[in-house]
Amino acid sequence: MTTLFPKYSKKIDGTSVIMEQKLLQQVNNLILDNEICTGCGICSEVCPEEAITVGAVGGSQRGLVTDGANITVDETKCSYCGVCVIMCPFSALRLLIDNEERLPILEKEGFPTYDKGTAIDQEKCVRCTICDDVCPRDAINRDVPLFEGQDKDGLQKGNAVDLKIDFSVDDEKCTKCGLCATLCEAITVNHKPFTPETGKIEGEVVWNVQLCDGCNVCAEACPEEAITVTREVVGRVKLGEVTIIDEECCTCRWCAINCPTEAITVNKIFEGDIEFHAEKCPGGCSTCVDVCPANAIYLPTPKPAKEMKGVIESNIAVNKDFCILCGACVNACPGEDIIVLKRTNVRIKGKETDLFKKIKEKLCTPRTSRVFEKGVAPGQVGLKVLE
Numbered sequence: 001m002t003t004l005f006p007k008y009s010k011k012i013d014g015t016s017v018i019m020e021q022k023l024l025q026q027v028n029n030l031i032l033d034n035e036i037c038t039g040c041g042i043c044s045e046v047c048p049e050e051a052i053t054v055g056a057v058g059g060s061q062r063g064l065v066t067d068g069a070n071i072t073v074d075e076t077k078c079s080y081c082g083v084c085v086i087m088c089p090f091s092a093l094r095l096l097i098d099n100e101e102r103l104p105i106l107e108k109e110g111f112p113t114y115d116k117g118t119a120i121d122q123e124k125c126v127r128c129t130i131c132d133d134v135c136p137r138d139a140i141n142r143d144v145p146l147f148e149g150q151d152k153d154g155l156q157k158g159n160a161v162d163l164k165i166d167f168s169v170d171d172e173k174c175t176k177c178g179l180c181a182t183l184c185e186a187i188t189v190n191h192k193p194f195t196p197e198t199g200k201i202e203g204e205v206v207w208n209v210q211l212c213d214g215c216n217v218c219a220e221a222c223p224e225e226a227i228t229v230t231r232e233v234v235g236r237v238k239l240g241e242v243t244i245i246d247e248e249c250c251t252c253r254w255c256a257i258n259c260p261t262e263a264i265t266v267n268k269i270f271e272g273d274i275e276f277h278a279e280k281c282p283g284g285c286s287t288c289v290d291v292c293p294a295n296a297i298y299l300p301t302p303k304p305a306k307e308m309k310g311v312i313e314s315n316i317a318v319n320k321d322f323c324i325l326c327g328a329c330v331n332a333c334p335g336e337d338i339i340v341l342k343r344t345n346v347r348i349k350g351k352e353t354d355l356f357k358k359i360k361e362k363l364c365t366p367r368t369s370r371v372f373e374k375g376v377a378p379g380q381v382g383l384k385v386l387e
Contacts, residue, residue, distance in 0.1 A: 008075045019075035028080035029096040030073060036092040038293040039070030040326035043084035043093060046359045051077035052084060058287040058332035081105055083359070086113055089269060089326055090137070090293060091247045112350030116251050117267035118244040124263035125242050131255035131264060132242075136295040139248035140255065144240030155239075158213030162235035165214040166228075167207045173226035176203045180218040180227060186211035187218060252294035252322045270325040272343035272364070278314035280338045288316065288329035288339065296322035297329060333369035342366040 007022040015035040021028040039057030051074045082095040082103040094101055105111045120131075132140040146154035178189040191203040214231030244255070249266065256264040276297075289297045297318045316338075318329075330341050343364045348356070 010073075010075050017069070017073070019073050019078060021075065021078065021080050027098055029099075030075070030078055030080055030084075031094045031096065032071065032073060033092050033094075034069055036090055037070045038090055038092070038326065038328045039291060039331050040089065040293070040328040041071065041331045042326065042363070043071060043088055045362050046083050046087045047078075048081060048083060048355065048359075049077050049079050051075075051079075054331055057291060057328065058334060083111060083355070086111060087359070089114070089250050089324065109351060110355070111353055112348040112356055114251075114269045115267060115347045115349040116246060116249055116269060117265055117347075118246050118249050118251075119265045120242055120244060121263040121265075122238070122241060124261045125238070126236075126261055126263075127238055127240060127242060128260065130258055130260060134254040134258050136252060136254060136293065137248050137250050139245045139250070141243045141245050142240075144242065156213065159239070160237055161233050162237060163214055164232045164234050165209060165212055166230045167209070167212065168228045169205045169207075170226045170228075173224045174205060175224055175226075176201050176205070177223065180205070180222060183221055184212075184215075184218050250294055250324055250326070252296065252324050254295070254322055257321055267347055268324060269347050270343050270363075271345040271347065272325050272341070274318060274320065274323055274325055274342070275340040276314075276316055276318050277338050277340070278316050280335060281316045282335060283315050285334065286316070287332045287334065291328045291332040293326065293328055294322050294324045296320075296324070327367070330367060330369050335369055337368050339369040340366065341368065 005022065005024045007020075009020045009022075011018050011020075015033055017032045017034065019030040019032075039054065041054040041057075044052040044054050053072050053074075055069050055072055057070050080095060080097075082105050085093045085095045085103060086106065095103060097104070106113065127142075127144050129142070132142045147160065148154045148156055176189055176191060178191075181187045181189040186208045188206040188208070189203060190206060191201065194201070212229075214229055216229045216231075219225075219227040219229045244264075244266070251266050251268045253266045253268060256266045286299060289299060297316065300314055300317050325341060325343050327341055330339050333339050343366075346360050346363055352360075
């Protein structure tokens, strides 16, 4: 007798892979966006059904494996619980129930969520561009109007500060030549009708404070030195707002560390340590650099030979300030024991359920780079777990 339900299927839609479980009265879809997925493998570590396997991350990320993927989901093993969706640091997975994006396990308070603590103090924030420039995940929402320095049709630079500007003209010196008016839209020179009765140029200089930014060009250009402009900054205008898109933030803390006014707060979701044994690293690989989603791994700048004094120079390094301990580099590294990852804690908010405790134990299992294929299915790889 053939079982009608559940029915399973998998299809590819652009960069997305859609897994489907069709029940009698419900349809569940787990959607993986391969363009967002970094190959960190956390979804594989946390899956209660062991339905997710890690693929050839380095080859996939570098485009060397055209038919490969960072991870593969067995749609028949998946329970569509949504744990992988919650725990993915990069929001590469979504769960749809009857075409509605939902996470029943959260609705029933059956699982906690990451405690990223992302916040920007709007009083301290000066609306500069540094956080947006350094963020490797496009997680900054800079809802600030453009100024003329960025766009010729943007707001004038004078709108960025509150100024008290005074403008005066010495009528004894001023010849009403009109040069100032030709230079600045804030000044108009109104001449009286020219008449041979007086044979003089008469009129007045009219100043529009709303259009003046106190640049002082008019005073400097006046041939008679008849104009005086003084300006005082009485306040700085904060137009718009800069916020963090929590779903996109991977907690690398590039923004928080580099914010010039210390306005940003971000908590790393994982605590622990990562070690790079550069002496074991084959030169010229740099796979870990390419796959790191937090821009934390780099190739050290070569030092002059006279500074080395017989020391072997490292050909790979990590800045631990920015490393989020996601494990993408460990999954991608083709060498043995080059990278050692040791998580000690997961920062969460909500109830630490029994299911989470089991998952946390797996996440905190030390592991190291040693990609191997023996004993795993074609196109899949394994990692060396430290005892």
